[in-house]
Amino acid sequence: MNAPQQNPEGAIDVELSEEIAEGVYANLAMIAHSNSEFILDFIRLMPGVPKAKVKARIILTPEHAKRLLEALRENISRYEEAYGGINEPNDGFRFPAGGFGGPVGQA
Secondary structure, eight states: HHHHHHOGGGOOOOOOOOOHHTOOOOOOEEEOOSSSOOOEEEEEEETTOOOOOEEEEEEEEEEEEHHHHHHHHHHHHHHHHOOOOOOOOOOOOOOOTTOOOOOOEOO
């Protein structure tokens, strides 16, 4: 049995399969949490279609959720420095009547 190879300076060797590398398009995120985890549902909402599909669900510890928030802030800042400011959403999005019956936050 071979021992895992150690990378220099504690680097992590991340494997990305072809299927995952293709990505999934989502235009809505809903967020729920408990005392021990954050649940992020990434959803594809199509215009004129009353039903939306969750395309991916990611479950994080509160500490990792906070790290994600900081990483997003940092990356948005870098993006805006390179390409200009991102407009604030003002599309007047409203959840369909009755909601989605689950998580309560949105992003």
